[in-house]
Every structure is written in structure tokens, then in C-alpha cells.
Amino acid sequence: MAPLTDTRPKSLVEVAGKPLLDHAIDQCAGLNIVVNTHYFADQIERHIDGRNIALSDETDLLRETGGGLKHALPLLRSNPVFTMNTDAVWRGPNPIATLQTTWSDDMNALLLMIPRKDAVGHIGDGDFDIDANGRLTRGTGYVYSGLQIIRTDGLSKITDESFSMWSLWNDMLKDGTMYGVPYDGQWCDVGRPDSIAIAETMLESAQDV
Numbered sequence: 001m002a003p004l005t006d007t008r009p010k011s012l013v014e015v016a017g018k019p020l021l022d023h024a025i026d027q028c029a030g031l032n033i034v035v036n037t038h039y040f041a042d043q044i045e046r047h048i049d050g051r052n053i054a055l056s057d058e059t060d061l062l063r064e065t066g067g068g069l070k071h072a073l074p075l076l077r078s079n080p081v082f083t084m085n086t087d088a089v090w091r092g093p094n095p096i097a098t099l100q101t102t103w104s105d106d107m108n109a110l111l112l113m114i115p116r117k118d119a120v121g122h123i124g125d126g127d128f129d130i131d132a133n134g135r136l137t138r139g140t141g142y143v144y145s146g147l148q149i150i151r152t153d154g155l156s157k158i159t160d161e162s163f164s165m166w167s168l169w170n171d172m173l174k175d176g177t178m179y180g181v182p183y184d185g186q187w188c189d190v191g192r193p194d195s196i197a198i199a200e201t202m203l204e205s206a207q208d209v
Contacts (some may be wrong), residue, residue: 085146092185
């Protein structure tokens with residue numbers, strides 16, 4: 001996202017006049033929210049000051065997606081938990097609610113998936129396929145939205161401080177407990193400066209309906 005991130009974290013880059021972080025927070029009403037911070041952490045701290053949001057400080061080490069979740073466990077008050085990337089915006093039903101209504105106790109993870117045709121601004125193939133029972137396999141039909149419900153029990157077996165979410169997902173894929181549900185709306189991957197205009201066009205079209 002450079003040069004926009006030369007002076008601020010990606011999560012504070014604005015889309016339609018609102019930081020990406022706030023686009024994500026708006027989806028999470030009623031939840032206990034924990035925000036991981038690393039790059040320009042002081043800016044994020046000031047941005048959320050006065051809100052009922054906890055900070056998981058990673059300024060000492062960038063822990064990646066899995067390590068960041070493990071580091072934040074003392075601040076989380078549930079298992080399973082939601083995890084959400086901030087580099088996207090949504091058009092359609094609340095994505096958190098989509099996961100909540102689909103979740104069942106036989107799942108270890110439930111990922112919100114975007115059909116490749118609806119993955120606005122995304123470059124490249126998809127990440128997974130979904131079988132008739134909702135289980136995920138590696139594939140190209142669906143793009144991972146960056147939002148999931150996941151059980152955190154497996155984190156206790158991982159001793160590394162920095163690791164990818166795949167360290168949890170690989171075992172779940174093998175034992176058939178990793179599921180996906182398609183999102184019935186649009187999602188825009190805001191990973192590059194030119195994605196901002198694409199995302200804003202998507203959001204504006206929602207207002208015209």
C-alpha cells in the first residue's frame with residue numbers, strides 16, 4: 001500500500017472518508033474487540049482512544065496472523081473467536097452475522113468465502129474450494145475474505161512466536177473440521193492504492209440501489 005503507508009499504518013488508510021479499521025469495526029457491533037498493533041502503533045492507539053477496544057501490542061515483534069492471535073489470547077474472552085483482516089470493505093449483509101448463523105459445534109474453523117466473480121479488486125486465483133458439505137479444500141474457486149470463526153485450542157501446541165494461520169488450518173483441513181460459507185454480497189480487497197477507487201465505486205453503487 002506504499003506510498004500511502006509511508007506515514008501511517010494500512011488500517012488507517014481511508015476508503016470513502018473512513019479508515020479501513022473503522023470499516024472493520026463497524027461490522028463488529030456487540031463484540032469484544034481486540035486490535036493488533038505493530039507498524040505506527042501509536043497512531044492506532046490514538047485513533048481508538050475512548051472506545052471500548054483493547055490493544056494487543058506487537059511492536060516488539062511482527063507475529064503474523066497465527067502468532068498475533070496467540071499473543072492476543074489473554075485479552076479475548078471467548079473460544080471460538082472471530083478474526084478479521086482490515087484490508088477490505090463490504091457491500092451487503094453483515095459478514096459477522098453470516099458466520100454466526102452458519103457456525104456449528106462440529107467445526108473448528110468457519111471461513112467466510114468470496115466467490116471469485118464477486119471478489120472485487122482481487123488479483124490472482126482463489127484460495128479454496130467448498131464441497132457439498134461445506135468443507136474446505138485448497139483450490140481456486142473462492143477467495144478467503146480475511147474473516148473467520150476459529151477455535152483457539154490448537155494454539156497451545158505451537159511454540160513459535162511468529163507463525164501463519166496455516167499452522168492451525170493445515171490440521172483442520174486434514175481432519176475435515178475446516179468449513180467455508182459463501183458471502184452473499186460483495187467484498188473489495190483494498191491491498192493496493194489503486195484499489196481505493198475500486199472500493200469506493202463498489203460502496204457508492206450500494207447507495208444507488
